[in-house]
Each structure stands twice: as structure tokens, then as C-alpha cells.
Amino acid sequence: MLRNKLDALSAQALSEISQASTSEALELVRISYLGKKGSLSEVLKGLGEVPAAERPAIGALANESKRKIESALENQKSLLEEKELSQKLSKEKIDPTLPARSLHRGSLHPVTQVTRKLLQVFGRLGFEVTTGPEVETEFLNFEAVNIPKDHPARDMQDTFFMGPGVVLRTHTSAVQMRVLRSQSWPVRILCPGAVYRCDQDATHLPMFHQVEGLWVDQGVKMSDLKGTLEFFAKEVFGPGTKIRLRPSYFPFVEPGAEVDVSCFQCANGTSSGSGKKTGSCRICKDTGWLEILGAGMVHPRLFELAGKNYELPNSLGKKVTGFAFGMGVERIAMLLHQIPDLRLMTAGDTRFLGQF
């Protein structure tokens, strides 16, 4: 009785399996026979009523049916999968002529780009790159460049003090005395690097970058400074650029000057270079000039502090003198690219950085 039922059931299962035409349909067949409530399981529940003597033979038959059904399922499954895969492959097409998706490429930060440009321009005048530490002694940052103890720049609000006598350098001029002490003249160095001040708003950052220049040799004159800066201005801002020096005070130079370049947006290329008004220049605010850097002739006090006899005439009969200048890299990058807010420089936004 049960034997007949089992035979009929497995014959039925095998035929349904061979007719299943998709993986999903096959899965339904599997569940309907082998699932917990499947027909085979139901039939096996009747095993208890079979006389004990016949039970082992019927049990073996049941297992045999189950194995047959399972292997038929397995075969059909791989047949169907193969069929489905080849159908999918014949439908989907790959077009190798489509243009490739462009890769996202990184770019150099505008501060890095401008710094490299400056090193390259001054490099052509023989300036060699020197660096100094960002954590500097209060002495080299201030006294050594003739900034007296009571100078307001030393206030806690302006300078980050790391400990007694140790500061984060507030300007790259801190490198001047290191160089004057460690090198003999002629000295012609350019020092790029980060500097720090307690300051933060749309036009100030607590950390920014400067490039310092120092040229010390026999008979270096103010006109050498001017020629050097003129060359730099034309290279960086365009060949029509002019410069002007306005007398100014920095403790480490005498005389000192603030240096402007003619506005490359509205006055550059015009022969005047003197503030030709065009109505509404966003860069120079119609003044025609952009303040770019501080400069001057090295203060004699620095030579004294360097402990070298720079003031004695040498064999050519000329005194050793020098000039120095310092400029803010972010400011130059902002002018060149018309960047409206200094804080963009440190925001790390790739939409901004990707434009350079």
C-alpha cells in the first residue's frame, strides 16, 4: 500500500521536475515534495502504521525515492542555470566602443602651486631653498630680528606660545638669523613654510604660508631689491606688471617698504600701471595697486647679532649688506585665482580644490 504510494509519488515528482522550465518553478516543485509539509514527508508519516517486519524495507525504499528526487532536482537545476545564463548573455551586450568613464584625478593645492612657482621664479635668480623649524625659539622669532621685548606682536593674542621661550614662528623671518649664523656670505636663500598667528576670520587663518627671501653680499643695494621684485612681479602676475615701494616699518629692515604690484585685472598691460580707473575692479577696489609683500635692507643690528663682521669693508672695498622680503602665499593665490574667502584654503572641499 505505502510502497505503491511511494512509487507513484516519485514518478510524479520526476515528471514535474523534468517539466519545470525556470529555476523558480523548480524550487516550487522541490518544496512541494521535499519541504516540511511536502508530499514525501506526508507519506512517510504513515510509516508508523506499517507492520514492524516490513518497516526496514519500506524505509529503505523511501530513502531511495528521496535520493532519486534530489538528484533529479540537482540535474534539472544545473540545466536550467546554464540555459538562463546563455539567455542572459545573448540579451546583454557590451559595447567596447563606449567612451571610458573619466577617473577622478587629484590636483595640487593652490598654496603648493604658488609656492612652487615662487621657488622656480626666484630660483632663476640664484635663490636656494632653505627651511627652518615651525616650532621656534622666542629669541630667533623676535629678538634676533630686532623685535624688542615690548613689541605688541608678542602679545598672547598674536603668538602661540608652546612653553617658556618657545613659540610657533609668526613669520619666516625667523629663519634669517639661522641662515646668517650658519652660512658665510654671499647668502641668497628663499625660505617657504607655514607660520602661525592667533587669528581667524575671512581674511586671517591661524596657520598660513610665507616665502622669505634673503640676499646678503658685498654692496647689495636697494635697487637690487627693486630689480629682484620687479622680475618676480612680471613672472608671477604678467609681463606688464609694475611695482611700487611705499616706505614702511619692519624692525628687521632699514629702510623698509611695503611693495605693491599694479592690478593685473584692470591696470595690468596698460602703460600707466598707476591706477587707471575702470569703474569697479573687484581685485584692487579701483586703486590700481595690490599690496603683496614686505621688504627692506637688512638692519645692521642683525649682522651684529649674527656675530659676524659683516660691517667691515672687504677686499673690494664694499661693505657687506643685504635685503630681505617676505610674502604671504595664500594672499597671492587668492589674488591670482580671485578666491573670495581665505577659509576655502583649509576646508578640504574637493569641488574647490579641483578647480586648480
Ligand code: PHE
Ligand atoms: N616678516 C614680515 C611679515 O611677516 C615680512 C617681511 C619680511 C618684511 C622681510 C620685511 C622683510 O609681515
